Amino acid sequence: MPELTDRVITFSQAVNEALAEEMRRDKTVFIIGEDVAEAGTPFKVLSGLVEEFGTERVLDSPISESGFTGIGVGAAMTGMRPVVDIMFGDFMTISMDQIANQAAKIHYMSGGKLKVPLVVRTNLGASRRSAAQHSQSLHVWLSHIPGLQVALPSTPYDAKGLLKTAIREDNPVIIFEDKMMLQDKGNVPEEDYTIPFGVADIKREGSDITLIGTSSMVQVALEAADQLEQLNISAEVIDPRTIMPLDKKTLIDSAIKTSRVIVIDEGYDSYGVTAEIASVIAEGAFYHLEAPVKRIGAMDVPIPFSPVLEDLTVPNPAMVVEKAKTLFSGI
Amino acid sequence: MPELTDRVITFSQAVNEALAEEMRRDKTVFIIGEDVAEAGTPFKVLSGLVEEFGTERVLDSPISESGFTGIGVGAAMTGMRPVVDIMFGDFMTISMDQIANQAAKIHYMSGGKLKVPLVVRTNLGASRRSAAQHSQSLHVWLSHIPGLQVALPSTPYDAKGLLKTAIREDNPVIIFEDKMMLQDKGNVPEEDYTIPFGVADIKREGSDITLIGTSSMVQVALEAADQLEQLNISAEVIDPRTIMPLDKKTLIDSAIKTSRVIVIDEGYDSYGVTAEIASVIAEGAFYHLEAPVKRIGAMDVPIPFSPVLEDLTVPNPAMVVEKAKTLFSGI
């Protein structure tokens, strides 16, 4: 739970602060990626870091995702704590061997001798009219691979705390930020804090239905919860915060309490994060559910450019409310 | 359903035959991959093809999965029907951009103008003591990406029919063969036939429980069904054959009929194929299930080399039987 603080900063500032603090604390932390130095990335999230830490610790790389992810893996194995910046989550497709076959498996394959304390910072989410190759949410791929951990901050507070945990972790962590949340504001304490992985956060308590949202879908769930309140439906909103490890207990307990669940995630719906969470709950709360667990993912289409089409593909509060209503009307 | 035939050939021969027949039928079909020509791949599945079709249509490539998959995409867009051979499914990590960002999306991004009739032939499955980078079953990744189709033949008959369908499809298809099934034998007609995508096959009828298996897990399910019969439990075994598209109706109908379901797939359990199928059924058959849908995937660990460990990670009939028993004992 957030400490009490009056300080309000943006999501982007929270990320920047986490990196700066960790880089001050630990000389082995460094950043590598495209246009991370003077440009501070196209999203300007890293602005100011190269000025403080120099180009030795904020490395502008060529456009070689596979190569510099691999370099991150090797550096992590030999005493450094690299934060590899993949400009768009879609580009991880290029470095999947290095992430899924190398980073994820080295600790296990070496019988526990080698460690890969690597952070891959990247993003997810559509709605920026960036079309099919710059709008995907591929976090389920990473969550499927044993050896990786996957964090999805939904607030500035979580962004700072989860990133700090990720950097201090001895395992490879993939942290996804939603591009649309970078300017979101929230309370973030100045003090050092971390957020443990595998601990879901109940963002709003409720009794009639559980809405489980990830990343920016937490906000969608909260807005839906407000609207449901108008209909006298009390919605609990839970943010798993990390989907690997997944805090199954908190999710199942809430489902047992409310007996109705909707899972909302911005990855493609089929074979996505919603499938895992829905099936975990359908099993764990089987004898307590009044209705099937419902899933809302992104529409199963390559994300279209045209705004009128793109907006149809991303889950929104109205969709959640509609779906929720069907769960109360009896079937 | 298989035509009546006495002819028994291996899975490997069935694949070979499908390729040979399609290459005879259609001059635009060609094969590209590592050691596909004289060597006929390390698995010898393609033996004899280069002798019939020449090195112009059976192209030995350098070890450049990303490059030659991309070449396949470009050739597919311009009038050819390439069959791209990825020696081990694990190596698809290297060409995921070409598969997931290019092949999958080009038809949509071009507003339907361009087509990518590409087949990627690859494999899945452990148990060969090949360790963590040669034993994965990554088919869920592909199933998650709109625009791709994913076929998982479980018998020589299906191997021939599904591959022929794949080659004639105007969309990119990823076809996964289980390395352990290549020498399996089965009836395969000599005549030309195809198997429609999205049509599950009921491999065995039953009334008490539904076992849904994919690829070599169909055999595991069938063996479990035999053992369950000894316990007077009648198991229905269903093979979806393609998981994208997924024949939800057949799966749900069976679940409604039997009221108990176990899903078995050799991908890692978490965020795997079992999650999607289990959640589809938990929703679709919600009011008919006597027990939660159970999932059996590969253990969530990098596949270990040591045989004593590796064998613990792969689903087997005993595990299915044990799990089934719990569904009948009350909770």
Place this chain on the structure above:
Amino acid sequence: MDNKDKNSVQQKPEEPIRPDKEHSRHIYRQMLTIRKFEENVNQLYTSAKMPGLSHLSIGQEAVAVGVCEALRSDDYITSTHRGHGHCLAKGAKTNLMFAELLGKASGYCRGKGGSMHIADQDSGNLGANAIVGGSAGIATGAALSAKMRGTDQVAVCFFGDGALGQGIIYEVMNMASLWNLPVIYVCENNLYTEYTHYTETTAGDITARAKAFHIHAEEIAGQDIRQVYSTSVELVERARSGKGPSFLLCNTYRYFGHHVGDINRAYYRSKEEENEWKTNRDPLIIFAKWMTNNEITDESGIDLIESEVQSEIEDSVKFALDAPYPDPEEVNKHVYA
């Protein structure tokens, strides 16, 4: 990296092939069309009429036009995020392109692709690509396909200096060389990736990278359309006649930012540098001067082209602004063929 002057462009000694008068005027018109098209794209962006961002190739028109003029309409190109120029040069229509950029149903891709994914099969454009280096395999595959189908089509792969960082480029150059494919790799070195100078991301010698695969390589001044065109004619002829792949390094410059929103560029490049290119190395100015000097046309001829292009562009913008958006039901069409 050779610490060579940022702005240096190497001059090819030989006198380039001289296009005839009509062709010269056509070439000029094509370059001007690209420039005006993109000026209007910027306009549409700043007036909030265009969704998303867009990457302008203004300054690089001579590369797109010089190469594409050497191609037949059934030859293939693949393009990049900075692809409007290639697309127009290969034969696309401005009205359908504007419509695509605005996400309209009458756009080349029914509004589904947008600026970074425009494709136009009819003119041989296999598509822009939003993955840096992402089209290298596609272009090489198109060349393989042409060879297999026994046509004499040629494929051109346009990419930026930044794409030299992507390993796939080397993988496919290796195969193109081994298999003697009719493909031309055209590297537009505009000195920057997004916000980083190419010398910070590119070690060694660019053409040597191609030559190491035994690919014929040339480096030319990309602002001089006559040089681009004549070299392209040679390389296309090589490819078409079965002499295999080649690599063409064109030294050029983008006048605008990495994308339309990249306004404050001082932290990565100077105004002086920008002005030097705009003033002394502008492909339109250089070519207009050559045309008038060589009596291919006079000032009034150039003005005429200008006004014709201007009115075409105006009509096209209007067409696109008036065009309807796609129906909502379109959203899940074309996922599968």
Place this chain on the structure above:
Amino acid sequence: MDNKDKNSVQQKPEEPIRPDKEHSRHIYRQMLTIRKFEENVNQLYTSAKMPGLSHLSIGQEAVAVGVCEALRSDDYITSTHRGHGHCLAKGAKTNLMFAELLGKASGYCRGKGGSMHIADQDSGNLGANAIVGGSAGIATGAALSAKMRGTDQVAVCFFGDGALGQGIIYEVMNMASLWNLPVIYVCENNLYTEYTHYTETTAGDITARAKAFHIHAEEIAGQDIRQVYSTSVELVERARSGKGPSFLLCNTYRYFGHHVGDINRAYYRSKEEENEWKTNRDPLIIFAKWMTNNEITDESGIDLIESEVQSEIEDSVKFALDAPYPDPEEVNKHVYA
């Protein structure tokens, strides 16, 4: 690809650094250890005592030993699917290696890695790798790490001619050159990938590929350990003293099949070719002859080494065969640190 004679190896003219007598005998012992180790691996395979397959490097011993002898034990190496030689040459023990190959708990990786993933942090071995080219980034990252941590460690990346097909090699060579990293790329060209001659998969000139990135490159006879060793000493010295990365192409040959099960090789290479290498280019024979000619040791000295190695290997095999398998509970340990 130059149609150069398959078997040609280029001789370096200079007289290599001459290791002292004791070091020479040590070098011979190391090569012999690799050979006998792998002969026994083959034996364990054919007698069905070893699970899975394994890739033997017999014939290539001089490369592994020559390079690793030039390294300190805190220097790093990364290796390949054909990695026993690198692993032993860098300092691993034969008993723990056999144990790993048999999937035993006392193996280097507790039986979890097996032949293709042996790693030994203590001797600086960051691991074999079953992805062709998969360790290029790791080695380069280790070099970056050494530089950042201000040590003078050096990293060596071993890979085969086949890995030249993987784009990542070029991506990381570019960065190693840009950032002047202490990494040496050692390409063992044993003429074949799995079952395909390298000339069918490799266009152009191999060392030119590295040179294009301004990486210092040398090509040597990989069967002559003195040449491998002396060149490696130079390249390691370069890297350690901040002079940057280099590329070492070693021409060599594997005597056995691609893996232990690859028995019938006639369709991809001739018995004559195999015999030629085994007879006239064997690294052990060449070096033994040089030692005796130069009175570093005599026949009986060589026999002594032989019998010592033989008995070490026998003990090690026995150790491994007797060692217990991991506990079942091990299976989900070490997924996360």
